[in-house]
Amino acid sequence: MEKEGMLKALNFLASKSLEVGTLVTDRHKQVSKFVRQQHPHIDHRYDIWHVSKGIKKKLGKLSKQADCDLVREWTKSITNHLYWCAANGIDGDDILKRWKSLIDHICDEHDECYHTTLSPEDRRKKWFTPGSKAYEKLYDILCSKTLLPDIKKLSSQHQTSSLEAYHSVVNHFAPKLLSFSYHGLHSRLLLAILHFNENFGRPQARTREGKERLAIAYTKAKAGECTPKPIPVPKTYIYVEKLMHKTVEYCTAGEKHEHSESPPPLASAYEHPDKDTTPSFSRYKR
Ligand SMILES: [Zn+2]
Known part of the structure; x- marks a missing residue:
């Protein structure tokens, strides 16, 4: 579905003669592969929240292992560091270099670090000991072969949170639990778009005192x-x-607006087997 949706979106933009420079998505594997192979000129970036969520999940699991409690204490700092890398890195290589500075920092080694002197508050957490089980396992997560290339592709400017917010509005107008006719769903999507566009980015409310x-x-x-x-x-x-x-x-003008024809249901494109002669159905028969 993710790939199909993106394919349609890219085709739509192309049909309007718009060229895509940068694309920000989650880490969906099929999408990454598709962009890499079919649209090599597009600068594909990853949403930070999605990358951070993946790291957090792994750290949460690790912190439950014996002698790895310290990981829990560091989890927030590590994910904060990820956001800082993406926000301050000049390019992919720079983002990665900043990310790797963490490896020594957590062991109280600051040669590669970007910060000035650490305050007592910054020194509140215990440091990791190189060679310890907690450190080695943490290192494997932070420098894993699948994570590092994705760190390089973190999006520094744009994130997908507004799209996520839009999807939740769609979910409100067209709950997934219910099924709608083609025109019913289409109308609900249009309503969701109108509602979202009118209310997105509302300013913060103020009290009477301002x-x-x-x-x-x-x-x-x-x-x-x-x-x-x-x-x-x-x-x-x-x-x-x-x-x-x-x-x-x-209505007052007496105008009539005809619905356009609905496309055929998706299932109609597939072959419908005969229940009596298809072997895979026979085992359900008494
Ligand atoms: Zn440091």
Whole structure:
């Protein structure tokens, strides 16, 4: 599905004579392979959150092993470091160089580091001992052959979070649990787009005294930890009013708008076997 969706998106952009310079996606393997082979001129980058999520998961597993508790204490610093590398690296090689500086840093070796003198706060955590089980296993994760090439391709400017937010709006208008007709789903997608575009990037709400409003958020990803979250101004629904006006306009004008034809269902493209003669069905027979 991911590859199919991207294929359609790229074809759509090409049909509008738009050339894709940079593409930011998650680490979906089929997509990476497809871009590498079919669109070698596109600069393919990875969303930091998705890479960070993968590392965090591995570190979480490792921290549960015997003598590896220290990994838990360092997990947040390690993922923060990933964001810092992507934000400050000039290019892929520089991002990777910054990432690798972590390997010595966690052992209290700072020759390759980019920071100035460490404050007592920075020295609060225990350092790793080279050669220890925790360090060796951590090293394998941080410098794994599959991770390092992806670190080089971290996106420094654009992330996929707004797309993710859009998908959650689509999920609201067209829940995956329910099935809709072709035109039903199409209409719901259009509504989701109108709603998203009208409400995306709302400014932070303010109190009567003019102070910015914040909420305390507890997220599943940061088990037990709370973070301040800006409260945006309330949503607006101007698009609903506009749609109503248009509908009334069309109806009073007595105009008729015919639906375009729905495409045939996906399953109709496949061969339908005969239940009585197909051998794989026979074992279900009494
Ligand atoms: Zn350091």
